Amino acid sequence: MKLQKMKKYSFLLVFFIGITCFGQNYKGVLELIKKDGFHKIMLTSDIRAASKNNFGFIRIKDSSNQEVPYVLKYQSDRLFATFLPIPIVSTTRIKDSVTAILIENKTIKKRTNLILQIANTAISKRYNLLGSNDAVFWFGITSNKILNLKNSTNTSSTETSINFPINAYKFLKIEISDKNSLPINVLGVGVYENNFFSEESILISNFNQEISQIKERKVTQIKFTATNYHEINSISFDVKSAFFMRNVKIIAKRTHKIKKRAEVYDEVISSFELSSKNENTFTLNNFYEKEFIVEIDNQDNPPLEITAIKLLQKPIYIISNLKKNQKYELQIDTSFLKPSYDLGNFVSDTILNIEEVSVINFLKEKNKDSKIIEKAFWQTPIFMWICIIFVGLLIVYFALDLLKDIKHQEK
Known part of the structure; x- marks a missing residue:
């Protein structure tokens, strides 16, 4: 009897988790395919941000809504x-x-x-x-x-x-x-x-920049903010000033718990030296943020005249065998599992100079035609809260019933 009740309890918990974990969906259309064969599709910073850098969420679908296999291709600097x-x-x-x-x-x-x-x-x-x-x-x-x-x-x-x-x-x-x-x-x-x-990096244009001078500390701070998290592989400075050599820190906010209280603190992610003698492009390792600060130590010098700060990504492509004049969509659903395709056994790093096709009209699904994205009642927050309350009442009921059985057995 006790075991049966626990099984019911477990089933309800699984059901509750299932109905509350809806994926985030995005779609984009591939440009018209002009000839049969392998094509590469660059994953733009918007696509990578939407996938949360988990490329297993990506699918290519044809006009019949059938999956089209693909292979991930990471481009990198190479010595040969x-x-x-x-x-x-x-x-x-x-x-x-x-x-x-x-x-x-x-x-x-x-x-x-x-x-x-x-x-x-x-x-x-x-x-x-x-x-x-x-x-x-x-x-x-x-x-x-x-x-x-x-x-x-x-x-x-x-x-x-x-x-x-x-x-x-x-x-x-x-x-x-x-x-x-x-x-x-x-x-x-x-x-x-x-x-x-050297594979040419792509510019991330999703960040806003806000510059401020903190005179008491003699530093310049540039705050970067974006709606989503982005992987940043390098940062490049264009500086108009002459004869400079400044220490720079990249700072991100972090949170840790002290007893039951959460405390926010600044963590130095990277540090380097800006110099008029160098190119001033710096590599960042495992840097995945949507908000951070670049802090330049001016000491007793006037602030640098910075014309641009560029955030850059190494390009990542997916390679797929596409058919001429066929219509394709690139879809992202954060509830998808990583796919396993045979194509990976036939595409290698030796494939070069293949046709490139872009993704256009890449949007979150709710931004499209309301008729297309209109949700059923079971997908709405009201239904979710009804289920939460229902599951909560059931848990209380089974817990009280279980206590009665335990007391009865003790007697």
Whole structure:
């Protein structure tokens, strides 16, 4: 009897939670799709704020209201290397003696290594490296070194690096010994140069700014406020003043409980130095706020003449396979669970230069046609309060009934 009552009690609690947790709904329309295939959709700051940075709340729906799978794509700064070939001027072979490969360093850049592209081989070789500025008089750089050759199992060639003291000779000659084995096939010579690819950040325009001077503390405060929380990846300052170096703090309000009382305090989230010598763009880690303060310590200097402070986000895209002339909606519902699609097994970071499509008319559903968003009675606050009162009365009833049973059993 007691167990049955507890089960009823649990069911009512679950029912109560279910009816009071309605999701927040947003919708936007995708631009007209002009051709079949993969498209990327940038999640604007409004979309990310509406999803509360939980991208599992996002759905793409077609005109039949069917889900269209998508994959999240996080863009980030990347360091990658590019092979730059160096022209081989000549290759000379002296039978059973040496293979001499002459290359020209046209850029006259200082070098400390070269990459040799070699047809697969299992032969070990020794080599000498010489340098010259006129290809007539040669000077030794390294001698009697061993080429470390590793066979490639995927391609018909392999790469090996030769290292040497830094130099800027216009011509370099690699002399590979052929005394103990047949010549090897050197396909190319070059170097790898690192390139830094920086994904352009997007501007967050949802914040209002209010500037004030606090003379007694000799600081400038810029207060930022927005309706929703936003992830901010970096902050950039455009300053017109000359010859400045100021300490800056980013401050956010926090609340902690002292006994039964809640106390609000200022927490320094980040600190850095503004300087006329630098670019003045600063990275922020895990910064997700809708209200914060930038405080600049002026000391005895006049306040800076700031022309702009930009809040920036690294772009995030979703990639989806869309059909030409089909109509699509991007929907957000905070009651959705994270989806699981097969598409993630077929889309990788190697997909580049795909068509981009934008989301237009992105609005909270209640801002649309009232006929569309008109709620049923069970979705209204009145129904919710009726249910709360009803559940409360039932809980009291079952609690009193349970106490009577306990007293009866004791007797």
